[in-house]
Amino acid sequence: MLMRPDVVYDCYNSVKSDDSKVIYLSPQGKTLNQAKVEELAKEKHLILLCGHYEGIDQRVIDKIVDEEISIGDYVLTGGEIPAMVLIDSVSRYVQGVLADESTVDESFSNGLLEYPQYTRPEVFEGMEVPEVLKSGHHKNIEKWRREESLKRTLEKRPDLLEKAQLTKEDKKILENLNKDFKY
Numbered sequence: 001m002l003m004r005p006d007v008v009y010d011c012y013n014s015v016k017s018d019d020s021k022v023i024y025l026s027p028q029g030k031t032l033n034q035a036k037v038e039e040l041a042k043e044k045h046l047i048l049l050c051g052h053y054e055g056i057d058q059r060v061i062d063k064i065v066d067e068e069i070s071i072g073d074y075v076l077t078g079g080e081i082p083a084m085v086l087i088d089s090v091s092r093y094v095q096g097v098l099a100d101e102s103t104v105d106e107s108f109s110n111g112l113l114e115y116p117q118y119t120r121p122e123v124f125e126g127m128e129v130p131e132v133l134k135s136g137h138h139k140n141i142e143k144w145r146r147e148e149s150l151k152r153t154l155e156k157r158p159d160l161l162e163k164a165q166l167t168k169e170d171k172k173i174l175e176n177l178n179k180d181f182k183y
């Protein structure tokens with residue numbers, strides 16, 4: 001079963017504007033990432049087209065779709081959940097949704113994973129909040145966060161390091177963490 005092109009086209013015509021960009025959520029699209037999220041947040045009007053069943057008749061895709069986006073290499077029943085993923089990730093970059101700095105240090109925003117975060121209590125099940133975070137010394141805290149960010153990325157997603165913008169200091173830290181790692 002497939003969605004008819006005329007029905008989708010009528011729907012598109014009823015919501016489009018001069019500024020609309022049409023995205024078809026599809027497993028065949030480019031995989032969504034943070035750079036794409038930030039790019040889409042700059043658009044004035046997004047129309048998200050969700051398929052169901054086996055998808056949508058190709059003719060209307062050819063006629064109205066600007067870009068196909070996938071949320072990963074697996075197949076879901078419909079495009080609604082992918083659309084929700086896109087809406088949630090993009091709306092975080094729309095002014096007023098979050099406090100201004102909230103997206104600055106996050107995973108992927110600077111090409112690395114975020115450093116570990118801690119809150120109260122100071123001791124939980126015998127595990128303490130790292131001393132440096134209680135010191136109030138901003139420069140040392142920043143240095144510690146950068147090192148932890150690099151360490152985590154190296155452990156969990158070393159593929160990200162190939163594209164991340166690394167300083168000389170970063171490279172030295174990474175080489176100390178993993179002698180075999182070459183940049």
Ligand SMILES: C[S@@+](CC[C@H](N)C(=O)[O-])C[C@H]1O[C@@H](n2cnc3c(N)ncnc32)[C@H](O)[C@@H]1O
Binds near residue numbers: 027055070072
């Ligand atoms: C069962 S899928 C159709 C799969 C299609 N026959 C194919 O093999 O490429 C139905 C709809 O779910 C949505 N969908 C499924 N997986 C998706 C994914 N990974 N990312 C984005 N949308 C997806 C698309 O809108 C698609 O039209």
